[in-house]
Amino acid sequence: MNQSCHNFNPEINFLSELSPTEISWDQHRSMAEDLAVLYNRNIKFGKYADRINGCSGYLKFGVDADQGKLVLKEVWFCRCRYCTVCQWRRTLKMRAMMYQNIDKIIQSHPTHRWVFLTLTVKNPHVSDTRQTLKEMNAGWQRMVQSKRFKGVVDGFIRTTEITRPEKKSERMNVHPHFHAMLLVKSTYFNRDYINQVEWTDMWIKAMRLDYYPQVDIRAVKPNPRKTVDENKSKLHGAVLETFKYSIKPFDMLAYDDSGEWLHEITTQTHKMRFIATGGVLRGILKSDDEITNEDMIHITDDDLERSKDNGERIGFSYMAQYRRYVYNPKLNEYAEP
Numbered sequence: 001m002n003q004s005c006h007n008f009n010p011e012i013n014f015l016s017e018l019s020p021t022e023i024s025w026d027q028h029r030s031m032a033e034d035l036a037v038l039y040n041r042n043i044k045f046g047k048y049a050d051r052i053n054g055c056s057g058y059l060k061f062g063v064d065a066d067q068g069k070l071v072l073k074e075v076w077f078c079r080c081r082y083c084t085v086c087q088w089r090r091t092l093k094m095r096a097m098m099y100q101n102i103d104k105i106i107q108s109h110p111t112h113r114w115v116f117l118t119l120t121v122k123n124p125h126v127s128d129t130r131q132t133l134k135e136m137n138a139g140w141q142r143m144v145q146s147k148r149f150k151g152v153v154d155g156f157i158r159t160t161e162i163t164r165p166e167k168k169s170e171r172m173n174v175h176p177h178f179h180a181m182l183l184v185k186s187t188y189f190n191r192d193y194i195n196q197v198e199w200t201d202m203w204i205k206a207m208r209l210d211y212y213p214q215v216d217i218r219a220v221k222p223n224p225r226k227t228v229d230e231n232k233s234k235l236h237g238a239v240l241e242t243f244k245y246s247i248k249p250f251d252m253l254a255y256d257d258s259g260e261w262l263h264e265i266t267t268q269t270h271k272m273r274f275i276a277t278g279g280v281l282r283g284i285l286k287s288d289d290e291i292t293n294e295d296m297i298h299i300t301d302d303d304l305e306r307s308k309d310n311g312e313r314i315g316f317s318y319m320a321q322y323r324r325y326v327y328n329p330k331l332n333e334y335a336e337p
């Protein structure tokens with residue numbers, strides 16, 4: 001029998017039933033709850049659990065009269081690095097900032113091209129994450145200062161992602177990697193081309209490795225037979241790859257290890273920066289700590305535009321027993337006359 005809780009209790013109105021696109025709120029908030037449970041398994045991390053439990057407990061929306069849609073207006077975010085709600089909102093904001101910036105960069109550098117680079121090292125144990133990331137940062141610095149790199153790349157945006165290996169014997173390891181979008185000179189695809197083997201060599205040299213790491217290079221080359229929008233969507237694909245969650249919720253919540261991996265990765269990455277920009281792209285993005293609560297509410301300027309309204313608010317509270325947001329008229333606010 002496929003009956004939702006709604007059928008049993010006519011008093012309950014779920015947010016995702018009133019506005020199906022808002023189901024992401026239920027998904028991310030319920031994962032945050034699971035994350036808080038894991039943080040609570042170790043008293044040292046109880047403060048994270050408390051903050052995450054307080055995150056986005058209620059949502060207040062306005063109504064966009066033209067489109068008849070709910071528009072988010074008010075939420076409190078805990079801003080814990082790995083909170084699933086906060087990571088989601090920050091990632092959306094970063095991507096939106098990138099899409100906007102890319103248009104400007106294309107205008108100011110019309111003949112430049114983009115290349116998408118992924119760099120990895122051997123998987124270390126989770127307790128060596130900090131040391132490994134420091135070495136990778138130092139290696140990256142050496143690589144971007146090399147003559148070969150500087151000769152072709154005029155700007156970069158680089159992010160750090162950490163995944164958790166699936167293999168049973170490696171579950172307390174990490175797979176740290178860099179994703180970089182490189183803005184390369186127009187000569188890159190002919191005279192200055194760097195192939196995958198050479199990129200690997202450059203990374204080995206910069207990192208002073210004695211083994212072959214995995215290095216992936218993909219051109220985001222415009223296809224003259226495609227439309228401007230089609231080519232742009234390729235570039236947007238690279239943005240999606242670059243700006244992902246720094247750690248996927250699944251990896252933090254998986255394998256029933258009482259949160260051991262999560263606790264260690266939290267300590268290891270404390271206050272480390274996961275986004276770097278350089279060359280002509282230096283400073284084009286706000287850093288994680290510069291992203292405000294408002295930024296995480298109004299993802300695009302369109303949203304911000306729509307936020308100028310009459311002050312009417314419709315409230316929803318997260319209810320743990322349903323793992324969903326429920327309409328809560330006590331939070332409503334009414335339009336000023």
Ligand SMILES: [Zn+2]
Nearest residue numbers: 055078083086
């Ligand atoms: Zn949060």
